[in-house]
Amino acid sequence: MSKPLGGRTITARLKSGENLTEIIKHYENYNAKQRTHNHEDLWFHQRLTRGNAVHNLKKSGSTQGLFLVRESVNIKGSFVLSLIHKGDTQHFQITTSPHSGCFSIDNGPPFVGLDQLVHFYRTGCNGLPTALIHACKGHTVPAFLQQYGENTIIHQAVDEGIDTAVFNQILNHSNCPHLNTRNNSGRTALHEAAARGLNDLVLELYKRGADVKTRDAEGNSPLHLACRGDHAETCKILVKHCFSKPQDRCCGTGWVPLHDAAYYGHHQCIDMLLRHGAACYPRSVNGETPLDLADKRHQTNSLLILQRYQPPKPHYSSSHWLHNAVDRHKAVELLEHAGLRNGCFLVRMSKRHPGQYVLTMSFDKTVFNYEIKNKNNWFYIDDGPLFSSLEYLIDYYCRCSDGLPAELTSPVTPFARNDLPPVPGPSRPKMNERPPAPVPSNNKPSKNHGVIQQSYIPGLLPNPSDTLEDIEPSSIVLGRELGQGEFGSVLMGVWTNPLGKKVPVALKTLHGEHINTGEAEFEREAGVMMGLNHLCIVKLYGICRGETMMMVQELVAMGSALDYILDYPSAVGQADFKLWGAQIASGMNYLESKGFVHRDLALRNILLASKALVKISDFGLSRAVGAGSNYYKASAGGRWPVKWYAPESINYGTFSSSSDVWSYGITLWEIFSKGEQPYGTMTGAQVIQYIEDDKRRLIRPEGCPEKVYSIMLQCWAYNPKERPTFLRLHHKFRSDPDYFNMEVPGHRDNLDS
Template sequence: MDDSFDEERYDSVYANDPVSEFLNVTESLRIQSLDQLLEEDKRTNAQKDDPIAWYHGKIPREAAESILKEGLASLQGTGADSNGLYLIRDSTSSDKDFVVSVTHDAKVFHFQIKEVFDGHYKLDEGPTTQGLEKLVAFYENGANGLITKLTRHCKGSPPPDRARLNGPTNLLHRAVMEGNEDTVASILQHRLCPPVNAKNELGTTALHDASKYGKAVIARLLIDKGADVHAKDRAGFTPLHRACSANYADVVTLLIKHGKADPQIRSPKTGWVALHEAAMKGNADCIKKLLQFFAPMMPRADDGQTPLDLASRYNRQDCIPLLRFPDKRQVRTKKEYWFHSGLDRKAATQLLEEYRKEEGLFLVRKSTRNEHYNVISLCHKKSIFNFEIKVTDYQNCSVHYIDDGPYFENLLQLIEHYSRYCDGLSTKLRASITSDKRKMEIDEEYYNVQDVNNTSKRLSSPAPPVPQSRPVLPTHPNHLHGDPKNEPPPLPPSHPPTKQPSASLKKDLGDRQSSLDEFKKIDKRDIKIGCELGQGEFGAVKKGFYTQRKAKFRSTQTEVALKTFHDDSMSGAMTSIMEEARLMQRLDHECIVKLYGICEKPFMLVEEFIPLGSMLDYLYEHKNQIQANPTMYLWASQVAHGMCYLETMKIVHRDLAARNILVQSMQQVKISDFGLSRAFVEEKNYYQASKGGRWPIKWYAPECVNYGKFNHKTDVWSFGITLWEMFSYGEQPYGDKKGVEVMQFIESGERLEKPDNCPKTCYLKMLECWNKEPAKRPDFNDLYRHFQVDQEYASVSEIQRSRTKKY
């Protein structure tokens, strides 16, 4: 079936006579009882779903292997090919992903199916498909890079409704489309009621249909039964999108007020929110309702268009005045509740720490990079995130915004919005630190009081005096995450947008245009920028999607990490940035993060996205779920394998550490962060650093610190420290010792002690890596062979040969 949404067919079905083959529920009830109709409906739809009854839910790996081995046993003597027997199960590492377990040569292999974005899935480097059943069908038609073609499945149940593109049209769908409220109520109360979130053959849920056709009473019944107000149909629309498109303001009210629908949910195909739909169709009543429920007036789509832009383009004269600033809705917050004009990033962090980094606690401060900008410092999961509030011009008005979020006339409106909706932030703004350093909780009372100076607002006592700052150990942020100890060093906020590059940047880019020409260029139109993932030395790292156009009418969408850069950092560090890119472009290895190319305007490095973040974070957060054997050994072998490759490419990493190893899955890690990496001179066999800076001393060999010399043997020392981090589950090497104390400790002949869960064999290999004499340290080829052939790690080579993935 074509992936496009057939709107005409959708409408024509509802336009048919109620006693037609499709809409005949009321007529059928005159002949049969509801029990009989639902029994028949269940049998019919089960038969239709039988070809995709390969889903087995949240079963462990061992159970999947047991089911498949029983299936293999049943095939013996039948002459049937035993390769390609499969089942689909939930991933144990992500509640959105799945795993296909498949047989080949009498063995069972496991591969992760990743949800790229809402309801769209891919397996390894294969294509992204909408709906899990379409992905399975793709691999049933051919191996297409998988270890074998999927041939037959072990009987389970159909995939979850959320993961399906469409499904059989059931009795509930038909009754909703028919519009008989009593019949719908009876079906919903019946023991054989179909799943309320099931999709029909056109890819819509019952709530989508009720919303599209203005059936408010039926929509209420469905919501009460548990219908998902944020479910997306085949076109990527929620029920709220559908109600706004069809101009049913009463349904809009119901969905938001009773169903708690978020008006800022975007369509994954356009980035439109419900207000865009209402504005494009000219549905003023729906616009009024959305604004009444505090939807922002100026949300932006993927292409930057606001609802006002759409209303103007389509000449929706009734809508334009509703969508144009000024926003006359009352704002109940005040600047003194959260604004601190004199705080820098470090002081803001200390102040938030005094309140134990409570979830959603925030303050607003001035940006140190641009006097016209501000920054929200926000606590989430015991870490502090900083979001720069930028300023630009829109329709002769100065507006404030964060990343790709809505435009606001002022800070007050922006803060009130993010107190109601996450809308791209790490979490909602839940409590603030006032200008006199007291905590104010934001709840319903915050918005409903008649007098914003009312003492009923919940204020805590002033925070205790801020202690003197502690020394920050030199670390280097990885692609995705902060310090798992929740004490990240101060990092720069994301950079301000500039209409034109600065004069210095223009000159710098001009001087290096010939250098840019050697890289693969990626058109900005092929990049969709998403949320910020973390901060780096020169800018922010953001999640994104890269559309690769392979042929006419064919393209694939790849999840990527986008390294963006501050304007001022680029003008001063372009050489370092280009050197990192130049090194990465040379690399092509399964254990090293891939560089896809460079986007020039705006300047970005487009790199492979690794979903589970840094190994350091992963070890710290999942220490009770990771087994030393085989997971640690497998990871160690992969890091050694990647470093072995770097050695053949004559590249010294210089910053090998758990924080710079990214976890793609439990069965694959990749080396990242080549910001310090350098090629070394063959004759000298080492690279000598000419500049100082913030070095990760705890990971460095003595000759690095004493003489600034780096080669593959110094990377081997760092590999030993990385092993220690792994087997200590993310502990800090050398504890609280300062850099000088660490060097004294090493020079005296002392070494880190064996972690509790570390096998003796592995610890002896660490000690070899930490030999004072570089020539006596193993090379990476030796380390790789060690983890491959040593009997203690026997399962590692088997896993790598089969490329089995455990989730």
């Protein structure tokens, strides 16, 4: 509870004869005296046009790193960062999350205040072309846009639990402060009212425009705090009357309100949230569900409610939206035929991952595709909740978007029903059955199959435990989920390095249930990556050994090149493909020079830092070649990515840089075919027969230049000795003007290394 101004409450001041205008003025004067006026904090410009921003920056000297943040003239509440880099003015849209109200630039981390965002980019570039160095003089950022603001009269009124009539007088006053201003604890008045269960004040604040999406300094919504305080009626008011969303997540932990209620054992809040559409099995950034938290904390009543919960019957059955013989392009045609209405959708079988499903939907005249992962009969999309059936999953997203661009509204119904496989129907988990932390299949082999038994090779690969840099858990801030790895999630995060610089990172996690089976492989992969330093190879910073073990890697913002090609086929062309092929050859040449074989080179493992720069990733299968040998032989069998493997790897389990060259040819084919599956629907056995009989090879992709296809054919020579080396490929790309211009601005020397 904050200390009343001058030691006297609002109620006491009113009783002593002060009028409301005088009391509000006292608070304004006090807060004005507390504000600092450092020139470097005066970077905010209200309603400034792009042209005027350029003029102001030039007038201030156009020095490197000079910046300002301006409010859009056309869109109220929209902001832009304008900065000087190498004498030119660049502009970056500051986006506001519709779910959390948090600010971010591009794919950078979210911040609850503009001041927090600016501070982050003043500590380093962190994805911008330059760090923010000098402020172009403007104004102090308004208090309601700051992470930590000031204690206003509204906060004090909530602290006192003031009479509703008096509260309304304050809210109606012409000098009433902004309702979304955070106090010096980082909470708005609505946060404080929800945390205290002051239902009348919660309703009044919402009616007057307080934003239920606004997060406090720790990333919590008012609904999170109501659940934490065991105020079930307040939760009901926020959800039912204030339209707060049960699926809204805490920016830091990824918890939804149900996590808070389960952690503290507030079973009435749990029951209320489930009755109003909350998913029973949402996941935090660490993969924990409310059931996990209730179990860990021995919250018996909460545990029983979560275990016994049965969701309502889905509104649509699978017959309304499930298509079998439909690929990505046909799905687009069907949605276009339906008018590309917002929320129009269908579910189809995945061609890339047999046995998996894909949700295809339209929004804003654009088609989106989402893989529906399936692990141990639990279904989920990205980092969304787990569901015991496909029908429950679709029904949930018909009620709330939760990460999709919109709620699902209109299913596209198949015309024929005799082509559909049985869809896993709604089922109820057994009493003691809990959803696992999912590790979905991604149509690639498990990394613990077909590998050397030792975890490192003496003389070439140092013992990982001796060389890996340990990163303190306290220096890591976890963000949203980017995807799934073999042993856990891959998360976005921010690492404060030993120099104090905040670095955007990708965090490859090892969930607790895999510690015994996966730790050696996890550390061995890190041991491979730790010694690599090349522009076209993902960089590893170290290992974080906290409650969840994490590999801390550089963040490659645009994700998988395969996903990008499939999602944006018209955004890329031959010039991009040639550049990517050249850069992959450069990175593989570097690996070859270091004595490593990758063993899993494929387009799914190529990441896009930008359209002009790709990076090789996923070193789980990589091995160092023993001294005096050009290849090694795997000592265990297992499921391997046969479609990417050379004949000698399939037949004899031998791997070398030459077998990586074969995989490189397949990867080139994937690129120029715009993400087609190599060999189509052939099984592994059929692929082996295909490349053995008459030495047949994949046909040239449509539009692929003959010169590029000739490189592929050279890579697919049956005899490993007849294949080009990566060194030869690298030099060929660099010297032949008909091929690839590999230059990336500022990085040319690195590519030649």
